[in-house]
Amino acid sequence: MMVNKLIASLLLVLVMSISAFAQSKSKAPVKKAVSKAAPVAAGMQNSINNGKVVYTQYCAVCHQADGLGVPGLNPPLSKTVYVLGDQTRLINIVLKGLSEGVEIDGETYSNVMPAMAFLTDQQVADVLTYVRNSFQNKASAITAAQVKAVRANSKK
Amino acid sequence: MKRYTFLIVQIIGIIIFSSFKSDNPKSLKPVKVSPDQDNAGLVLPKGFGALIVAENLGKARHLTVTPKGDIYVKLSKALNEKTIYHLKDNNGDGKVDEQIGFGDYIGTGIFLKNNYLYASSDEEVFRYQLNHNYEVITPDKPEKLVTGLINKRQHNTKSIVLDNNNNIYVNIGSPSNSCQYQNRAKGSMGIPNCPTLDSAGGIWQFKADKLNQSYKEGVRYATGLRNVMGLDWNPENNTLFVMQHGRDNLSSIFPDLYDDKANAELPAECMFMIKKGDNAGWPYSYYDPIQKKKILAPEYGGDGKKEADPSFIDPVVAFPAHLAPNALLFYTGNQFPERYKNGAFVAFHGSWNRAPLKQEGFFVAFVPFKNGKPSGEWEIFANNFAGTENITSTSQAKYRPCGLAQGPDGSLYISEDKKGTIFRIVYDGK
Numbered sequence: 001m002m003v004n005k006l007i008a009s010l011l012l013v014l015v016m017s018i019s020a021f022a023q024s025k026s027k028a029p030v031k032k033a034v035s036k037a038a039p040v041a042a043g044m045q046n047s048i049n050n051g052k053v054v055y056t057q058y059c060a061v062c063h064q065a066d067g068l069g070v071p072g073l074n075p076p077l078s079k080t081v082y083v084l085g086d087q088t089r090l091i092n093i094v095l096k097g098l099s100e101g102v103e104i105d106g107e108t109y110s111n112v113m114p115a116m117a118f119l120t121d122q123q124v125a126d127v128l129t130y131v132r133n134s135f136q137n138k139a140s141a142i143t144a145a146q147v148k149a150v151r152a153n154s155k156k
Numbered sequence: 157m158k159r160y161t162f163l164i165v166q167i168i169g170i171i172i173f174s175s176f177k178s179d180n181p182k183s184l185k186p187v188k189v190s191p192d193q194d195n196a197g198l199v200l201p202k203g204f205g206a207l208i209v210a211e212n213l214g215k216a217r218h219l220t221v222t223p224k225g226d227i228y229v230k231l232s233k234a235l236n237e238k239t240i241y242h243l244k245d246n247n248g249d250g251k252v253d254e255q256i257g258f259g260d261y262i263g264t265g266i267f268l269k270n271n272y273l274y275a276s277s278d279e280e281v282f283r284y285q286l287n288h289n290y291e292v293i294t295p296d297k298p299e300k301l302v303t304g305l306i307n308k309r310q311h312n313t314k315s316i317v318l319d320n321n322n323n324i325y326v327n328i329g330s331p332s333n334s335c336q337y338q339n340r341a342k343g344s345m346g347i348p349n350c351p352t353l354d355s356a357g358g359i360w361q362f363k364a365d366k367l368n369q370s371y372k373e374g375v376r377y378a379t380g381l382r383n384v385m386g387l388d389w390n391p392e393n394n395t396l397f398v399m400q401h402g403r404d405n406l407s408s409i410f411p412d413l414y415d416d417k418a419n420a421e422l423p424a425e426c427m428f429m430i431k432k433g434d435n436a437g438w439p440y441s442y443y444d445p446i447q448k449k450k451i452l453a454p455e456y457g458g459d460g461k462k463e464a465d466p467s468f469i470d471p472v473v474a475f476p477a478h479l480a481p482n483a484l485l486f487y488t489g490n491q492f493p494e495r496y497k498n499g500a501f502v503a504f505h506g507s508w509n510r511a512p513l514k515q516e517g518f519f520v521a522f523v524p525f526k527n528g529k530p531s532g533e534w535e536i537f538a539n540n541f542a543g544t545e546n547i548t549s550t551s552q553a554k555y556r557p558c559g560l561a562q563g564p565d566g567s568l569y570i571s572e573d574k575k576g577t578i579f580r581i582v583y584d585g586k
Contacts, residue, residue: 061408061419061511064549070508071551071574072215072232097341101309110309114341 044129044141051130054123058116059131067135073111075104078135087142091150094124121147189250189567189582196579197554199539203493206538206581209569210243210252213576217264218315218483218559220273222290225564227252227578229571230266230275232313239263240275242292243578250580258295264313264385265326274324274364276314278307281326281362302326302362304370306355310339311383317396319389324364325396326374329383330357334403334455335439342409346455350439353379357438359387359398359430380436380468381428385505386484386560392498393528396430397472399481399502403442403453404509410454418460420510421446425479426471427500427523437468445474473500473530479517480505482558486525489566492583499524501537503557503570508550518542518553520560520570538581541572 056065062074069076077083082090082102097115101108119127121144132139191205198206215233222228227243235241238257246253265276273284273292282298301324305314311329318324332339335350335357350357355371358379362369377396386399407419414422423442428434437443437450441464444451450468452458475481483503487496499522506518522537523530543554559571568581 056512058408061405061509064508064511064551066549066551068549068551071556073508076551097338099309099339110312112310112339114338114344116342118342 044133047126047129047141048133049130050122051126051128052134054119054127055130055134058119059127062111062113067131069109070111071107073109074113075102075107075109076135077131077137079137080104083131083137084139087146088150090128091124091142091147092154094119094128095147095151095154117151121145121151189248189580191582191584197540197543198579198581200581201537203585204538204581204583206579207250208577209245209250209580210255210578211576213241213571213578215262215573216558216571216576216578217313217573218266219561219569219571219578220266220268221561221563221569222268222286223564224290226290227561227569228266228268228273228275229559229578230263231576232262232264232573234260234262235576240266252578258292259298265316267316267318269318269364272364274301274316274318276316276326278312278314279303279305281314281316281324283364299367301364301367302369302374305360306331311356311401313385315385315387317387317389318364319396320394322364324362325377325387325389326360326362327381327384327387327398328356328358328360329401330438332439333382333405334409334453336409336455340405340409342411344409344455346439346453352439357381359384359396361432375432377432378428378430378434378436380434380438380440382438385480385482386502388484388486388500390429390486390525390528391488392486392525395528397484397486397500398428398430399484400426400428400436400438401480402426402477403438404478406454413454413460416512420513421477423451423477424471424474425477425481425504427473427475427481427484427502428469429472429528430469434469435467437464440464441468443471443474445476448474473523473534475502475504475521475534476516478507478509480507483560485560485562485568487562487566487568489562489568491566492568493585495524496522498526500530501560501568502534503560505556505558505573506542506547506550506553511549515547515550515553518547518556520557538570538579 067077095117097113099112124147125142125144128142192207195206196208214235217230219229229241231239240259242256243252244254261277263277267274271286281302284292308331310331315327330352335346336344338344359377360374361377362374383401384398402423406414424445440456441450450464452462452464481502482505485501502521504517507515518541519536520538523534524532541555555572556574558573561569570579
């Protein structure tokens with residue numbers, strides 16, 4: 001009897017963990033690197049998923065679906081100092097645009113990036129969290145509160 | 157010790173022999189140029205073959221081939237500190253075996269006419285006198301023909317061509333997409349009487365033999381051209397033809413009027429025949445290849461249907477949107493079959509602005525011409541530069557065609573700037 005119960009509860013645990021595993025797999029189709037590394041907090045994963053939608057609509061046209069940009073025109077978003085470095089600078093790139101002529105790995109880019117201040121704080125946070133965790137990047141989330149603060153500061 | 161002496165003698169012998177060889181290249185019997193296995197990966201019409209003549213030149217933009225068969229190619233990124241390369245095939249097997257670099261300015265345009273080589277930076281145009289072998293006499297001392305052209309990063313390349321009257325035509329691209337108050341920004345409207353057009357967004361004509369000309373000495377030959385990379389002088393009707401890079405970002409600037417599919421299909425990449433004083437309509441108008449009409453740009457009150465000012469010229473050929481025509485060449489050779497004679501080849505760099513839809517156009521197209529007018533539909537001539545059909549992001553393309561030139565034997569040369577490869581297309585009639 002005792003043994004039976006033990007086997008039953010062991011089975012239950014096994015079934016539960018398999019289904020949980022399957023779920024987490026289907027929920028995170030975005031990036032292999034993400035699912036392999038330490039589990040991403042649910043909130044962050046949510047932000048990445050929403051950020052992908054924003055990226056496809058507003059950024060992919062220039063930076064391309066694979067985030068590698070267009071040679072000579074639009075820079076890559078893979079492991080650049082802008083994406084992984086100072087977060088205020090990164091948020092400002094989306095809010096104010098950029099046309100200073102960045103140089104990445106000896107390459108320059110002749111196009112301009114328009115300001116996209118029309119995006120909500122949450123959209124900016126999501127798209128940057130997505131970018132910072134795609135295209136071989138692995139970095140912390142950007143929050144809507146951070147975007148709000150940067151936006152308020154730049155209005156002064 | 158004895159062995160070493162022998163070795164040294166041998167080495168000296170090889171050196172003497174090989175220098176003798178390169179001193180007398182013409183005494184060698186020319187080997188027949190044959191296509192690479194698998195035509196270097198290109199897909200061509202029946203009877204044509206392709207070989208790679210040079211590789212790893214980096215950003216190889218436009219090129220020109222001398223009457224002796226040497227190549228000059230302009231680079232937009234220095235290779236070993238040089239930005240023009242003179243490429244020679246001394247043993248006649250079709251493959252470049254000697255590269256001589258010169259020039260210290262990056263750029264795109266290069267053209268050879270009579271006894272001069274012309275080349276451009278992103279602000280200036282130079283010329284170099286050639287000797288009887290079409291070799292540059294003083295590579296370090298070009299004469300500066302044109303100076304002070306605007307270069308604001310975007311669309312800054314200066315493509316060049318000469319007519320038969322000693323005039324040189326220079327493209328000066330617009331430094332913006334559509335002359336908005338805020339370039340490429342969502343909802344930003346166009347600046348009335350687009351001020352750009354005074355110094356850019358058109359083709360300027362200069363004298364091919366006068367030094368230090370700028371806007372004041374030049375003539376704005378045609379206006380309303382956003383950015384022209386490919387241009388050529390049509391030998392049949394003695395007229396300039398250009399390929400415009402059409403505007404981008406219709407759906408990201410005006411999402412209420414255009415969806416992503418419309419953005420991927422609009423506007424056409426246009427070939428224009430240019431007469432002095434023509435206006436092709438940018439930024440006020442674009443050509444819709446589906447409605448077959450000039451449409452008023454949304455930045456200037458358009459809604460995707462309202463037609464533009466009818467005085468703007470119509471294109472002579474409308475290609476699919478965003479394919480980026482980087483070179484135009486009228487074929488005058490005798491090697492290719494008769495139907496190619498006087499027709500236009502157009503090298504497309506391949507798109508980026510079709511995203512999120514699939515990218516297209518990594519090919520060289522052909523348009524048959526008669527008496528200076530297209531005499532049939534355009535067709536793909538050389539394809540598969542991308543290396544695969546399914547390009548979702550531009551950087552996946554293996555090669556990106558950029559320049560075109562005709563060899564003295566009627567071969568067609570194609571440069572590409574992803575890796576810096578030069579292809580030669582030959583016809584063997586089989």
